[in-house]
Amino acid sequence: MNILLAEDDIRLGELTAHLLKKKGGYNVEWLTEGNEVFSYATVSHYDILVLDWMLPGEEGVSICRRLREHGYSGAIIMLTAKDALQDRIVGLDAGADDYLVKPFEVDELLARIRALSRRNFAPMQEEIVQIKHISINLINRTVFNGEDEIQLTPREYQLLDLFIRNKGQVLSRDIIFDRIWGYEADVSMKTIDATVKLLRKKLNLSSENDIIQSVRGVGYKLEL
Template sequence: MNILLAEDDKKLGKLVKYMLEKKGGYHVDWVENGEDALDYARGSAYDVLLLDWMMPLMNGVDVCKRLRGDNYGQAIVLLTAKDSLQDKIFGLDAGADDYLTKPFEIDELLARLRVLARRNFAPRKSDSVTFGPFTFNRTSRQLSRNGSEIQLSPREYQLLDFFLQNIGNVLTRESILDRIWGLGSDVSYKNVDVTVKMLRDKLDDPGAEPAIHSIRGVGYRFEMDA
């Protein structure tokens, strides 16, 4: 099971990551703020997100709302010291599947993860996608061409994943900006165009048909033979 842990308390985050990996045998990525949690959740295939309610840049409830607004189908658990019934209702109404009050025992968290694993959540995206001479692995966050690794920035990685989920469809600049940066971020469509160009340069071969097509005045379309 792949887990994303978003917790700004360094001591607690380190402990939870260690115990989940040691006792549960899970793979755990750990981030310390809400914006990173949103980026990681959108850019990688996780079975469960563990989101601290109160963390910098974006709280766990807002991360949850944003993901559910994107039709994110994987399990989300809120971790928080807020323990009133109204707080629990608020968190669950935001789209969380479970709610665990701090302080908690690791064994209880492991038990809840086992329950979530048995539920029928939306199918995970395939960990590995092959197109043309390329292999894109979501788990390792790697792209390779004929076995040779191509270095991608985090934004390029997210952009390629977004394109691969929408092969043949036109993606507007607005939809790309929202998916990669968030509409509330202080970036422009120029950032989108620059990131697309950098990714295109890494994918295209001279003289070959480009994978990313510009749709004038609208956005981009990704096309490549499997």
């Protein structure tokens, strides 16, 4: 399960992200700036968004409302120190599915995540994606050329997964770099082009059937 955690309290964010990974076994991306959350939530797939009410840049309740107005169907848990009834009503009316008051125990957050994951918020994720001669299992993260498994590095698979989930959309190098490596990574932008080249080679994509298209001066897109 993929979780997007938006929490600007560094100590709480680090602890929560760590325990969600360790105790829940979830894939967690952690953001501290409110103005980043909307683009992250809409560009990639997350099963649950854990969203702090008070964030720098844009408040969580505003982000929640904006996501729902744009048709976002993922589950959203609002975290806040605001425990008044009217505040809870505002959060739920903005589109939150659940509401957890700080301070909270991570075990309770995990229980609420499990409860929300049993509800059907988004269309069922396609398990197998077929692209020409390539089969990608999005559940167990395996890639096959016919009956032969293609061994991808974690970065290469993340890149392929990002392309699949945003097929037909142009992804700029900045977005790809941020989502796969993160801006704090000590690598150059040329790493993106090198990784795309290796991915194309492993997928045996010739110039005639290359579905990963270069967009001059911008980035790449997956075109089926």
